[in-house]
Amino acid sequence: MAQAYQPLTDEGAIQYVRQLPGLFEQTAELVNREIGDGNLNLVFHIVDQQSDKSVIIKQALPYARVVGESWPLTLDRARIESETLKKEAERAPGLVPKVFHYDPVMALTVMEDLSDHIILRTGLIQRQRYPRLAEDIATFLAHTLFFTSDYYLDPASKKELVRQFINPELCNITEGLVFTDPYYDADTNSFNPHIRPQVEAIWSDAVLKREVATLKESFMTKAQALLHGDLHTGSIMVTDSSTKVIDPEFAFVGPIGFDIGAFLANLFLSFASHEGQPGSITERREYQVWLLETAQQTWHRFEQQFRTLWQEHVRDEMWKTPGYVDQVLQEILVDSIGFAGCKMMRRVIGLAPVADLETIEDERVRAEAERLALHIGRECVLQRRSITDGDALVHLVQSIAAQKEVQI
């Protein structure tokens, strides 16, 4: 065991896993490849060429590289990630990578290799359909969120959970990049010059900004359940028959709707991007229908599973009041749609663009898709209180896309 933190070298990573009991045979022929993007973490992929057995080492770096500059970050996020993975595995078994080893000094986790999976975002850009996706994500959300909330936990354990997952640095990234910077002319913003009029309209829209401020406050103060905290389609890995949620380093106790909204936002961003991606109109429209069905089904199955868990596990006299679960679910839906809207707008205006839109090569074509994404995001924030189910949400998105068609 290391006495002090040091970033692993390629050779050091091999030595590190070799000395861990129970992972590899003594005769293993280990080869290693660093596959991280190096912005926040080192990621090593280590394979035994004899047995084909493989693992991933994810090691936190003491900084984030943001637009070329270094932003110091504590290594505590490695603890938060490994402890969250453990809690998620308890409540949503099979839907997160297995953790083999966590080392607090080296700020690293040795975990299951998911090389047979691909990043969901990549699959969506390629117009792949994943029949298990809605059900698996609904299961992940319902179980990880319900069982870490005051609806299930005794109040003292819940407060201990809040303490365990206080995560100021990673929350600060979200507070800035999702809820603040996109709404004024911040240095961190980066957007297609063709959509400047739409972006400036957002900057001067006080009604919209008051709603975003309300959602930002919810993010900062509404300690409902242990969130993944960054559940976009780049944090999900898939095959036709498997779904895995990875990278919970942004975990903290926050509003339930934030995780649901993150996933919905990324389906809607994909929806908008396929306005501008190549392919026949039929092919693109059919895929967009599948994306909206997935969104609708995710909410529908989340709601059903959440109700089942509620019925089985809720003991508190007040939560058992007839009709209270309906009120809770309606509030979660409204929050989810609001957060989805914020997450969409920030991906168009802010620092971290998404490949779904970025891969559209023609700037003018991309601007069309981006305007649609901004419009859907804005209406999600403004109209969220009038949406009462997944069908109404999908109808809202469809009607905005249809308006756009008319304008063209």
Added chain:
Amino acid sequence: MAQAYQPLTDEGAIQYVRQLPGLFEQTAELVNREIGDGNLNLVFHIVDQQSDKSVIIKQALPYARVVGESWPLTLDRARIESETLKKEAERAPGLVPKVFHYDPVMALTVMEDLSDHIILRTGLIQRQRYPRLAEDIATFLAHTLFFTSDYYLDPASKKELVRQFINPELCNITEGLVFTDPYYDADTNSFNPHIRPQVEAIWSDAVLKREVATLKESFMTKAQALLHGDLHTGSIMVTDSSTKVIDPEFAFVGPIGFDIGAFLANLFLSFASHEGQPGSITERREYQVWLLETAQQTWHRFEQQFRTLWQEHVRDEMWKTPGYVDQVLQEILVDSIGFAGCKMMRRVIGLAPVADLETIEDERVRAEAERLALHIGRECVLQRRSITDGDALVHLVQSIAAQKEVQI
């Protein structure tokens, strides 16, 4: 210094303060009287008969005596109380007792003697008027709450504050006794048999109970600012020219409206109690008018001071959105009225009755006042979203009292 916790004896308390530097002269002739009710804490009043200088020692006991039985409580609440008093003194100087010494091992605080003050609740029962009360409490609330919220603190300091004041045991008391037990036939309840029909109507009112459940959830999850946590009129000491807020052992980071609501609830409980207290109708009506004016002025001055602090100190781009402070204040008002309603109902139905009502000797006369308190509490919870200022709140209370007159 003691090596381990032990409850102080009368003689031990004198020895304890004598060895503290800077408090008393070596020649001091100290006499001591234990003045606590012994339920949660020992409270010693120590006077130097030579100089007349005096201090209070408040020492936490490792249990609470509730209806004769012992309920274990950690001594951590002594830390929470002394650290909260320190923060309150920074932001609302002169409105809390001075702390001379805090001893974590002995779980005790040596503080300013306020024997020249009386407990506000006692003053209200005696129909005393306190011209500074509304202004002082508004100042206390605006400053302690604003400066410990995300409107002022940088996000990392705010999250550290949440951690520092996680207070599961004392919150648990409120969650049970304020937000749960009064709403079903719980063993802890204790109420006047003459109001059983009204209490049973509350137990079967699902609309009301859903609203109370929502408020309970806000109490448990809405981490807005460092609260006093128990700001009833027994936690305030007064003279004609001074107001001191004492006993913040229930402090935690929670919804801003909870402190404001606690104070309003206790003014309204006093209002209801003077229906049944002795004295001429004119005298009682005039005093009730003063109580409502005090409630109205407290909100009005809180709002004004909060706006001033906002204008001077808010730096966050999103909070600076035009009109956002209005929205924030409206939500605080709605929360305050809802919490006030819960606090009123629990004092009539639940474990901890208030002397305002208990001192009405005739059970039937007391029942009249209790029914009025329940009615005001219920309507505060149900109608809170339609109240937009202090005048409307006072009008609501007046109109309920007037309905009662008509019924009589």
